[in-house]
Amino acid sequence: MNTPNDTPAGQPGEAGGTADGRRAGEDLITFTDVTKRFGDNVVLDDLCFGVEANKHVTLIGPSGSGKTTILRLLMTLAKPDEGTIEVDGEYLTHERKNGKLVPAGEAHNRAVRKKIGMVFQQFNLFPNMRVLRNVTEAPVHVLGMEKDEAEERARGLIELVGLTEHLDKYPSQLSGGQQQRVAIARALAMRPKVLLLDEVTSALDPELVAGVLDVLRDIARSTDITMVCVTHEMSFARDISQKVLMFDQGKIVESGSPDKIFNDPDHERTREFLSSVH
Numbered sequence: 469m470n471t472p473n474d475t476p477a478g479q480p481g482e483a484g485g486t487a488d489g490r491r492a493g494e495d496l497i498t499f500t501d502v503t504k505r506f507g508d509n510v511v512l513d514d515l516c517f518g519v520e521a522n523k524h525v526t527l528i529g530p531s532g533s534g535k536t537t538i539l540r541l542l543m544t545l546a547k548p549d550e551g552t553i554e555v556d557g558e559y560l561t562h563e564r565k566n567g568k569l570v571p572a573g574e575a576h577n578r579a580v581r582k583k584i585g586m587v588f589q590q591f592n593l594f595p596n597m598r599v600l601r602n603v604t605e606a607p608v609h610v611l612g613m614e615k616d617e618a619e620e621r622a623r624g625l626i627e628l629v630g631l632t633e634h635l636d637k638y639p640s641q642l643s644g645g646q647q648q649r650v651a652i653a654r655a656l657a658m659r660p661k662v663l664l665l666d667e668v669t670s671a672l673d674p675e676l677v678a679g680v681l682d683v684l685r686d687i688a689r690s691t692d693i694t695m696v697c698v699t700h701e702m703s704f705a706r707d708i709s710q711k712v713l714m715f716d717q718g719k720i721v722e723s724g725s726p727d728k729i730f731n732d733p734d735h736e737r738t739r740e741f742l743s744s745v746h
């Protein structure tokens with residue numbers, strides 16, 4: 469049992485613990501000395517950072533600074549050249565065998581990957597499946613959930629994203645904003661501990677952006693999912709995140725609360741970047 473005395477110093481008022489027994493304030497995601505190169509291009513440079521459980525972190529920074537690469541590493545779509553990444557107490561792409569850290573087998577990677585959901589700029593829905601089936605497909609086939617249970621949960625998630633009247637439509641019959649909301653419901657259907665969002669509104673017509681951001685604000689408020697978000701929507705970042713990390717050339721320039729980073733950054737590079745996106 470956690471007691472208020474378990475609360476890390478400096479964070480009075482933190483909830484003592486979460487449903488799975490982790491202590492609030494503990495990192496759910498940890499990057500340790502992560503370097504990623506493409507040829508001679510060092511895209512992430514000896515990167516160290518953590519994301520606390522149940523918190524929402526926004527990554528900002530200029531094009532090419534490595535934000536998407538971080539999310540792709542978390543999805544195991546790419547591997548670090550050096551360093552390790554831990555999610556919920558397990559290594560990504562590594563596993564412990566006989567006390568040694570070795571490259572992970574596919575079974576280990578699959579198990580860790582299930583903890584992480586991602587929504588991309590392009591929605592990538594299954595075009596030949598109706599909305600409901602887009603949301604039930606992975607829970608049934610990857611998690612082995614009963615079809616009835618998967619459908620019941622999917623209906624709830626589709627309601628959450630405001631698409632109940634579109635359950636039986638195909639993706640091509642929906643607007644971009646509606647498709648993106650299906651993609652969000654589909655990611656949540658896998659009950660991820662971590663939700664990664666990569667510029668999820670940047671392919672949308674401007675009038676559709678607010679609806680998608682409202683759905684995400686709602687999810688941030690009403691669930692305990694840890695979120696890592698890349699966005700150029702600074703007011704959204706301010707609303708949902710407890711922490712903002714400013715990247716440049718694969719390094720963290722500075723990090724802090726949205727208030728600090730957006731109102732009073734320490735670094736000229738951050739000021740310069742923020743004035744270019746406002």
Ligand SMILES: Nc1ncnc2c1ncn2[C@@H]1O[C@H](COP(=O)(O)OP(=O)(O)OP(=O)(O)O)[C@@H](O)[C@H]1O
Binds near residue numbers: 506537
């Ligand atoms: N598959 C790849 N092969 C070669 N280089 C890559 C690959 N993926 C990314 N890069 C390079 O890595 C760097 C970081 O790219 P990344 O997509 O992470 O940037 P970003 O911060 O997400 O940028 P943006 O804001 O434009 O989305 C860039 O220089 C990019 O050209």
Ligand SMILES: [Mg+2]
Binds near residue numbers: 535
């Ligand atoms: Mg990117």
